Amino acid sequence: MTVVGMDGDLLADGLKRVQAEVDASFDDLLPVPDDTRARLVEAMRYATIGGGKRVRPLLVVSTAEMYGVSREAAIRVGTAVEAIHVYSLIHDDLPCMDDDELRHGKATVHKVYDEATAVLAGDALHALAFDILADADTSTDPFVRSELIATLGHASGMNGMAGGQMMDMVADEEGVDYDLRAVTRLQQLKTGALLGASVEMGAILGRVPIETRAHLRAYSRDIGLAFQIADDLLDVIGDEAKAGKALRKDEVQGKQTFVTLMGVDKAREQARALVDQAIAHLASHGSEADTLRALARFIVERDR
Template structure:
């Protein structure tokens, strides 16, 4: 009732409904896709596939597949194809978490509320499960069910490889390791995060444009949106690391400060970081001004990125 008298609140409630419903659908579909491609074989490889399932199925916000679905919606890409790309990107994201959690990297025991793969299995299995999920991502993208045009599939493969390799995610993780022993300024922390998490998020948003065969110039607003929510996401992550609840997050928090790692919060302070995250979300939504209701899900995701508690 109150919502009818307050259009902002009504919009807000409707955005939350759109988001909650899309999130639930995407989460279920991603689990189903992983379940279908990760059949446990009846031989000594069983342990490998079980470890891949442990890492990939159940849990996680599925933010990346959700972004893929939202950007594909803009260009009327069919949902099944969008979910295949979402599964491929999630496979890359999950492999990076499995390797990142290893004792020689961040040494984490819990992830998404479950023991990490090397805890539930062992380190060697975790290395291999990550590697096999990495290969799986490209196998999914190159399959003709992802898009009938092989040119589009090749572009997806090339962009995902770039976003996850030495100039993208892996490069950012390397800088992140160096951050423990170096003192980075705001520009360097920003560049690090644009590689570590931003590149993959940008690919999620760009996936719709690639599938819709949008011209490179037409992609500019989506690029702007992706850059802004990528940074906002990471600032929110840094804030959560300071303020969050471990049980809700399903993983250990307060690790950055303990490791002496520079983050947006350590460089800008909590208040300015929060302000900056909000400004980035407004700016991200501004990039979508040329779109109508079909971009409502992208707008709702932008707000969610800084409102989430895990």
């Protein structure tokens, strides 16, 4: 991916480091057993190791770092969030869902293995996420563990990611035309909830009291929307080779997106305005919030 300028360096380094750490973390959590469960764990490893931008783990780590959390704990939590993200991608790619053959430039799990293994690998990663968070290695404070789990459970369920995916599917299948308000709501659930949870979980690890997290939530809300507008833009003007997945799907499906509803120029303008607004929410922080600022900019400038 292309990231330029001082911000770019900071971010490129941050992403690279987190990518290596999250890979190592999955490698450690997923030893291949010496029985017929091997295929399941191999599929889980295939889906989790060496792919993905790791934006969510970097959000966890960057927020946690602002509040002096140990790197190790932050990476564990980032790995849990990424496990949820990857499980959702595996299930979304299934033939009965979006029927995708390519993800992060690799064949999707059900293509390499089979559909049943893909369903189970997603399920097992889903359980793994909560297993990681409930472990005392993540935090010795059970209250922190319990808060982390509540936040992730909420973001991934019917009032979060799964709910947003359902709204999306109904639009595809029943030809429901959402207006801008409905598309915004859908995306807040489908993408925004987990991005928001990433920041929130960094703050929970940092024991930031709930009443002083408002600016972080505002930041998350804005980057969540900007992220999805950027995704919709990429679907229209992006390069498939760089994206590592099929594009132009929205157009083929005649789907309402931020881009169809606002047009390319207006959508790009809106994404940039949201990023400026997100960064403004961090005004009370000094240079310790620079990675979050750089991440916000990256979200609209990325090419995959």
